Amino acid sequence: MRTMPTGLRPTCGKMETEPAGGALDGVRVLDLSHGIAGPFAARLLGDFGADVIKIEKPGTGDFARFLAPLKSDAPAPEQSLLFQYLNWNKRSVALDLRTPEARPTLKKLVEASDIVIESFRPGTLNGWGLGVDRMLEWNPRVVFTSVTNFGQTGPYANYRASDLVLQAMSGIMQISGRVDREPLKHGLAQSYYCAGLNAAYASLVAYTAAAVDGFGEHVDLSIHECLASELVLNQSYYAFLGAVQGRRAVVQDPFAGEPIPARKGFLAVQTGGGAPFDGYADLFEREEFRDPKFASAPQREQRVPEVRALLEECLADKDAKDLFLKGAQRRLLVGVVQGAEDLLECEHLRARDFFIDLEHPATGSFRFPGELVKLSATPMSVRRRSPLLDEHRFEVLVDELGLTLAEVESLTPVRARSGGL
Amino acid sequence: MSRKPTLPLAGIRVLDLSYVFAIPYLGGLLSDLGAEVIKIESPHRLDQTRGRAFGPYLDNDPGEDPWNRSGIFHVLNRGKQSLVLDMGQPQGRDVFRRLLQKSDIVLDNYTPRVMPKWGLHYEELKKLKPSLIMLSNTGYGSTGPWSAFPSQGTTLEATMGISYYTGYRGDKPWKVGQSYPDFLACWAGLSALFAALAHMRKTGRGQWIDVGMYQIGAALVAEPILQKQLDGSDRERIGNEHPEHVPSNLYRARGDDQWMAISVESDEQWAILARLMNQPQLADDERFSHASGRRRYRDEIDALVAQWARERDVLDMLGLLQSRGIACGPVFNARDLLVNEHLRHRGFYERVEHKPPIGPRPIIGRPYRLRFRDARIQKPAPRFGEDNRPILRDLLGLNPEQIESLFEAKVVCDQPTNPGQSGSMNTEAMLRLRTLAAMDSDYRSRIGMGADNTGKDQAADSAEIMPPIPG
Numbered sequence: 106m107r108t109m110p111t112g113l114r115p116t117c118g119k120m121e122t123e124p125a126g127g128a129l130d131g132v133r134v135l136d137l138s139h140g141i142a143g144p145f146a147a148r149l150l151g152d153f154g155a156d157v158i159k160i161e162k163p164g165t166g167d168f169a170r171f172l173a174p175l176k177s178d179a180p181a182p183e184q185s186l187l188f189q190y191l192n193w194n195k196r197s198v199a200l201d202l203r204t205p206e207a208r209p210t211l212k213k214l215v216e217a218s219d220i221v222i223e224s225f226r227p228g229t230l231n232g233w234g235l236g237v238d239r240m241l242e243w244n245p246r247v248v249f250t251s252v253t254n255f256g257q258t259g260p261y262a263n264y265r266a267s268d269l270v271l272q273a274m275s276g277i278m279q280i281s282g283r284v285d286r287e288p289l290k291h292g293l294a295q296s297y298y299c300a301g302l303n304a305a306y307a308s309l310v311a312y313t314a315a316a317v318d319g320f321g322e323h324v325d326l327s328i329h330e331c332l333a334s335e336l337v338l339n340q341s342y343y344a345f346l347g348a349v350q351g352r353r354a355v356v357q358d359p360f361a362g363e364p365i366p367a368r369k370g371f372l373a374v375q376t377g378g379g380a381p382f383d384g385y386a387d388l389f390e391r392e393e394f395r396d397p398k399f400a401s402a403p404q405r406e407q408r409v410p411e412v413r414a415l416l417e418e419c420l421a422d423k424d425a426k427d428l429f430l431k432g433a434q435r436r437l438l439v440g441v442v443q444g445a446e447d448l449l450e451c452e453h454l455r456a457r458d459f460f461i462d463l464e465h466p467a468t469g470s471f472r473f474p475g476e477l478v479k480l481s482a483t484p485m486s487v488r489r490r491s492p493l494l495d496e497h498r499f500e501v502l503v504d505e506l507g508l509t510l511a512e513v514e515s516l517t518p519v520r521a522r523s524g525g526l
Numbered sequence: 527m528s529r530k531p532t533l534p535l536a537g538i539r540v541l542d543l544s545y546v547f548a549i550p551y552l553g554g555l556l557s558d559l560g561a562e563v564i565k566i567e568s569p570h571r572l573d574q575t576r577g578r579a580f581g582p583y584l585d586n587d588p589g590e591d592p593w594n595r596s597g598i599f600h601v602l603n604r605g606k607q608s609l610v611l612d613m614g615q616p617q618g619r620d621v622f623r624r625l626l627q628k629s630d631i632v633l634d635n636y637t638p639r640v641m642p643k644w645g646l647h648y649e650e651l652k653k654l655k656p657s658l659i660m661l662s663n664t665g666y667g668s669t670g671p672w673s674a675f676p677s678q679g680t681t682l683e684a685t686m687g688i689s690y691y692t693g694y695r696g697d698k699p700w701k702v703g704q705s706y707p708d709f710l711a712c713w714a715g716l717s718a719l720f721a722a723l724a725h726m727r728k729t730g731r732g733q734w735i736d737v738g739m740y741q742i743g744a745a746l747v748a749e750p751i752l753q754k755q756l757d758g759s760d761r762e763r764i765g766n767e768h769p770e771h772v773p774s775n776l777y778r779a780r781g782d783d784q785w786m787a788i789s790v791e792s793d794e795q796w797a798i799l800a801r802l803m804n805q806p807q808l809a810d811d812e813r814f815s816h817a818s819g820r821r822r823y824r825d826e827i828d829a830l831v832a833q834w835a836r837e838r839d840v841l842d843m844l845g846l847l848q849s850r851g852i853a854c855g856p857v858f859n860a861r862d863l864l865v866n867e868h869l870r871h872r873g874f875y876e877r878v879e880h881k882p883p884i885g886p887r888p889i890i891g892r893p894y895r896l897r898f899r900d901a902r903i904q905k906p907a908p909r910f911g912e913d914n915r916p917i918l919r920d921l922l923g924l925n926p927e928q929i930e931s932l933f934e935a936k937v938v939c940d941q942p943t944n945p946g947q948s949g950s951m952n953t954e955a956m957l958r959l960r961t962l963a964a965m966d967s968d969y970r971s972r973i974g975m976g977a978d979n980t981g982k983d984q985a986a987d988s989a990e991i992m993p994p995i996p997g
Contacts, residue, residue: 131728173769174749267774267789273858278787279858284961298746303894306716313720314533323898326893327894331893340864340875341597343966346965347970354961364689364701438681444690444691445753453672456670457741471752473748480721482722
């Protein structure tokens, strides 16, 4: 991933002297959202080259400014490293959308935007007189993307949710975990990242259409439905067969991808990749795996304890990463369970220029996951670190939108504006 | 400028060489958005989703042509045409090149060596079509020391960092969900593809998109990656709990395998929940009144909520707690979702009319609604080779003799040469192991997709019907 101008210290990403433009150069995005999903989507558009202006609540800003990990010796609301991750390539303006004084400014911002992303609870913006209809009245070509738990309509529209609740209600948890235990969720906050990926693409779906036909759009995205979209197998079990899928069996073939403990780490092994099963005999240097009685899943399922004991014995004196590398070179389907430290040290991610170092005045430099996907002509890029709260008020409102200094000063009392830096 | 809103991919033609989940799904979604998508299939190697590896076959019966009866194939490949083309033969690649000149986007998920081996890598293809956008999806991307490694969703989920942070408290890492990395690649690929399309429409220039699934997953575990650098600590596996909010967990409810997720995210909500549980004294208990105290007494709090939830119905709790602003919801299964009132209201599943024997089925649509544009599943997934002749005749303008010679040379085929084994799932064994929770012989009428098979299933018609979900 490219990192570019001054203020950034690219030690991992390659520095380009003549940076290529981004795919979305010239596209203007207004980010009214908060948390993870909406801001991640807006950031991805920024990574593709869009100019993103983030509107935040005066005083405290996006609540993600208070999400862990927090660098506690930095001044609030500039402590959150997660906020930094979700908001680079953006400029910040604090604007209290609840006040009538903010309206003319917001109108100018919307008029100058191609895409607006918001994540308020359904009806909130409308209650402030800033709903989608008003936005489309101000700018009939604008794409207005709403990112909410259950969408804008339907019986659940006003329901509250959490990452856990979304994973439960989407059906993912019903098939996760072991049948004799409770259903199990994906770790961390995966729902919101899934929604962010979808909101980015859905916004571009509407933007590319609007660029041709001149009509704006309301994209009404449901995080719940993003997760339910993963159940392509599970739903066809029912819709084609009447079968309700459950969780993983108590006793199952260890060659079905579950992490198996090694001396160091955990290895995941899976058959079916095209390499013959006796490749495992070579990998583990154990002739037993040439025995035809282990060759297929139905055969192994007949003698699971034996297979499992043998596999665990093979792994007991080996490191998972080492087996992963050797197995993959033999074209076996293997994975190694990796955590933060492993990923930070991964030779492959390093070779792909995946991580980027970003210097931030409040927290110092940290290393962040960077480029999602490589585009050959218009690479994704990080052109600026995440903004301090309201850092770009004058640059955006005065220099670019043409407000007078007096108008800007009257928008928000100075004392409520600053985050301490 | 047209007078009506249009779909973004109207007039765009896509050649889809991909297999299994991630990119076939991406291609299916492109057709929902107006593209004409031609799925190019190998006569020698069936897409695994047409076969036994994934299935399930319609009513668990492989029939005469199992490759046309797989449920998941119909979800992923809706809206496409099928051309069965042997790319291993020079003539097959020649057909491909001619198609390419009439197309805008190419999708593939071969390992990085395959397309170059055929002389069909992006640098070659763009000579034929400078505006071409090509998306190649691989486990690890086209460069780097692991680029040639074989991969697949399950093993990638471990390698990309997700499994490390997933699992029951105190237990080993877990793989959960179903091919999670495939969906991440699908969605990330879509955003890159639309960004590239916007660029192409402005400049006339195409480009190559190199998707490596591994690094997409690694980008979604940023919290522990940053935490590690901040203080050297690592996030532990905590099952369904939340590191800060208590109670936030899954609780067993009344009935067979019924579970309720409840997330209390403020002291105020805790006080509300305590009253709803008829234990107002808990709201005043100083040990529990603040988040830090509830974290300290996590086990006691969880036990109290578990005891309350145990004899209650999930839908009763859903209505009660949501009416008071507490985030909660049941663990829904496949059946619950397909009859779910909210998803029905949202039109999430689309009714797609397939030719017999499949008939009407609900197919997963898209997780967003557009107000002005009619994105929808355009047609059912194709039968194997269904569009061979129309594509050769109408798109390439070949005459009948040329078309027949392609069939004679087995460059284009109507049947798979090596369909592999097919068989039905052992549903009885799966029910015994509980990897299947239930089999509903009356599933068609339950999901409103026509009458159930008569005869063998008459008794099932009186089976219990799921109660509607309250608003």
